[in-house]
Each structure stands twice: as C-alpha cells, then as structure tokens.
Amino acid sequence: MRIGIDLDDTICRTTEMVHNYLEIYSEKTHLNPLDIMNDEDLKEEFFDEYIGKIYEEVEIKRDAKKVLKRLKSKGNEIYIITARRDAITKDGKTILEITEEWLQKNDIIVNGIVLSSYGDKKAIICKKYLINIMIDDDPYNYKKISTIGIKCLLFDDREKYNLKEDYVTNWIDIEKYIERNR
Numbered sequence: 001m002r003i004g005i006d007l008d009d010t011i012c013r014t015t016e017m018v019h020n021y022l023e024i025y026s027e028k029t030h031l032n033p034l035d036i037m038n039d040e041d042l043k044e045e046f047f048d049e050y051i052g053k054i055y056e057e058v059e060i061k062r063d064a065k066k067v068l069k070r071l072k073s074k075g076n077e078i079y080i081i082t083a084r085r086d087a088i089t090k091d092g093k094t095i096l097e098i099t100e101e102w103l104q105k106n107d108i109i110v111n112g113i114v115l116s117s118y119g120d121k122k123a124i125i126c127k128k129y130l131i132n133i134m135i136d137d138d139p140y141n142y143k144k145i146s147t148i149g150i151k152c153l154l155f156d157d158r159e160k161y162n163l164k165e166d167y168v169t170n171w172i173d174i175e176k177y178i179e180r181n182r
C-alpha cells in the first residue's frame with residue numbers, strides 16, 4: 001500500500017512546541033501570545049525566528065515511531081505530504097533538511113517527502129503519488145482528499161471533531177485500520 005501521512009500534529013506534536021516558543025517569545029517581547037498570533041507581522045517575525053527550532057525539537061507522538069517502522073517493514077510505501085514550506089531558516093538550514101534530519105533522528109524511513117501541500121494541492125499530490133490512504137489531522141485536508149475519492153483518515157487525538165467515521169485517535173488504531181483494509 002502507498003500510505004500518505006501528514007507531519008505536523010499527525011506524526012509530531014507541533015502545536016505544543018509552537019506554544020513553548022510562543023511563551024519564550026512573549027516573555028522576550030512583553031507581548032501577549034494571543035496578540036502575537038493575531039498580528040500578521042508579529043506572527044511572521046515569531047515564525048522567522050523560531051520555525052527551525054520548532055521543527056528540530058518537536059516531539060514525536062506516542063507509538064508513531066514503532067507503527068511506522070512496522071508498516072514499512074511489511075512492504076508499505078510511506079510518503080510524507082506536508083504543508084511545511086521550504087525556506088531557509090535563520091540558522092541557514094532549509095526546512096527540507098531539518099525535516100529529513102528529524103525523520104532520521106526518529107528512525108523513520110520514508111519513500112518521499114512532499115512539502116507545500118495543503119487543501120486542493122494536497123489532494124492533487126495524493127492522486128499523483130497514487131496514495132491508497134492518507135492520514136491527516138486537518139479536517140479541511142480530509143474533506144478535499146476524500147472528495148476526490150482517496151481514502152483519508154482524520155487523525156484526531158485531541159478529540160476535537162465529531163466525525164462518525166474515517167477518524168482515528170491514536171497510532172495503534174491507524175495500524176489496525178491499515179491491516180484490516182489491505
């Protein structure tokens with residue numbers, strides 16, 4: 001099977017790391033975190049400063065590493081399809097380099113990484129890469145991908161959404177679902 005997987009908040013806990021650095025930035029600038037996120041310029045400044053660190057230091061979600069390893073060892077192909085945009089960070093590394101290094105550090109072997117994919121573009125990439133199943137935490141992506149007839153599971157480990165089907169709350173259930181639907 002060809003499995004497409006989103007990265008941020010699906011494999012790794014990006015929102016938590018953004019909040020950690022937002023706290024730091026907010027103390028440094030004496031600004032309120034909400035005010036930073038609501039102001040386009042401040043938000044850009046914040047991400048310019050910290051995005052490299054966030055992607056480097058972000059923690060992997062529970063069971064993601066072992067499930068991905070098992071899926072790969074059973075002959076599945078794994079493609080990371082993410083909205084992360086490639087850019088050069090403050091430290092001179094590209095987002096792609098940081099992402100590759102992070103995957104390596106976490107012992108995750110993939111067949112490909114596609115950046116800058118969100119919404120309709122993500123759906124087109126899934127089609128182009130002949131993805132059999134996509135896993136994503138964003139309901140907008142879920143909708144766009146499902147609409148073009150590609151199976152998508154909404155990863156919802158914080159139980160924010162109220163979907164009746166096609167949703168999973170943890171990595172063990174993702175594995176079970178893929179095993180059942182091979």
Ligand SMILES: [Mg+2]
Pocket residue numbers: 006007008009010136137138
């Ligand atoms: Mg995501």
